[in-house]
Amino acid sequence: MDLTSWAIFPLLLASIGVYGLYKLLQKLRSGAYLQAAVVVITGATSGLGKECAKVFYAAGSHLVLCGRDEERLKDLVQELNNMRLKSTQLHKPHMVIFDLSDVEAVNTAAKEILHLAGRVDILINNAGISYRGTILDTKVSVDRMVMDTNYFGPVALTKALLPSMIKNRRGHVVVISSVQGKISIPFRSAYSASKHATQAFFDCLRAEMSPYDIDVTVVNPGYIKTNLSLNAVTGDGSGYGVMDKNTADGRTPEEVAQTVLRAVGERRKELLVAGLVPTLAVYLRTLAPTLFFSIMSARAKKRTKAKGFITNSNLKAKITVCI
Numbered sequence: 001m002d003l004t005s006w007a008i009f010p011l012l013l014a015s016i017g018v019y020g021l022y023k024l025l026q027k028l029r030s031g032a033y034l035q036a037a038v039v040v041i042t043g044a045t046s047g048l049g050k051e052c053a054k055v056f057y058a059a060g061s062h063l064v065l066c067g068r069d070e071e072r073l074k075d076l077v078q079e080l081n082n083m084r085l086k087s088t089q090l091h092k093p094h095m096v097i098f099d100l101s102d103v104e105a106v107n108t109a110a111k112e113i114l115h116l117a118g119r120v121d122i123l124i125n126n127a128g129i130s131y132r133g134t135i136l137d138t139k140v141s142v143d144r145m146v147m148d149t150n151y152f153g154p155v156a157l158t159k160a161l162l163p164s165m166i167k168n169r170r171g172h173v174v175v176i177s178s179v180q181g182k183i184s185i186p187f188r189s190a191y192s193a194s195k196h197a198t199q200a201f202f203d204c205l206r207a208e209m210s211p212y213d214i215d216v217t218v219v220n221p222g223y224i225k226t227n228l229s230l231n232a233v234t235g236d237g238s239g240y241g242v243m244d245k246n247t248a249d250g251r252t253p254e255e256v257a258q259t260v261l262r263a264v265g266e267r268r269k270e271l272l273v274a275g276l277v278p279t280l281a282v283y284l285r286t287l288a289p290t291l292f293f294s295i296m297s298a299r300a301k302k303r304t305k306a307k308g309f310i311t312n313s314n315l316k317a318k319i320t321v322c323i
């Protein structure tokens, strides 16, 4: 081995050391950022929102938990109290009860949040509803309902809280979108449309808020093992009520909540939390759209042909098998 080859080892060690130091500093900065920050979480009664509440609470954040079901929020507060963290981190989370699909209720809730907590440092727009159905068979009222919950609700809450963030010159808006905010897959039109709109709005918000130093993080997860598919609506507005295999096989909400916590602490602008196939699909949609459209058409044709035309009456049975 000549002298140049030997010189590589100290260089490599120095690079590892610098990277380690960078990571440590990043962790310390992130910890300080989250400690005592006022964090508002929508959809805290279940799934990802509930797990986000636990990890942000453990990081020392002061929580405002939002949901529609007061009893379930009370149970979560009790669970958080039982976590027995260091006394400095113990505080009682606030609860604000409202339906995100009602803009008037959202505006009233925003006032209540500011009254209870005094300020909002981090808003996590997490609540959402999913949908299963064919476009032909879906009532426009259902498209509208999904849009009201997944898009207009977060938009209204964000708009209502932004002025106070700007006044405080501190604020961070997080939105839980989806891989389906990047690509649209058959039989998920309403959901995918609401998440595409969400992606577009919050990308625009990021740019417009940069003069005020307000951060925006868009999180795009793939499947998470939550009640999302069980709680999904169908084309006629009735509940889907099925735990899909993809959802059941998804990442755990605990794992995704930890990823969200890290991303917020590092003030990431966007992140995709998905496996190889959905990640490739996102790139394919941009780099080779014609191929992507062919794959989606083949998927829709195959499943429609194999299972017959899907109507509301047989949707639940068929869609479980075909999606």
Ligand SMILES: NC(=O)c1ccc[n+]([C@@H]2O[C@H](COP(=O)([O-])OP(=O)(O)OC[C@H]3O[C@@H](n4cnc5c(N)ncnc54)[C@H](OP(=O)(O)O)[C@@H]3O)[C@@H](O)[C@H]2O)c1
Binding pocket: 042, 043, 044, 045, 046, 047, 048, 049, 067, 068, 069, 098, 099, 100, 101, 126, 127, 128, 129, 130, 149, 176, 177, 178, 179, 220, 221, 222, 223, 224, 225, 226, 227, 228, 229, 231, 247, 250
């Ligand atoms: N699970 C996945 O595979 C997956 C993948 C990508 C993205 N996501 C996104 O992750 C977020 C969290 O969903 P999740 O998977 O945790 O599902 P989840 O367990 O069904 O939780 C959804 C939460 O949203 C709340 N919510 C629904 N409609 C609401 C409304 N009109 N007003 C107020 N709150 C409402 C629910 O409250 P109630 O208890 O009152 O119904 C619940 O707390 C959603 O935005 C979803 O789109 C999920």
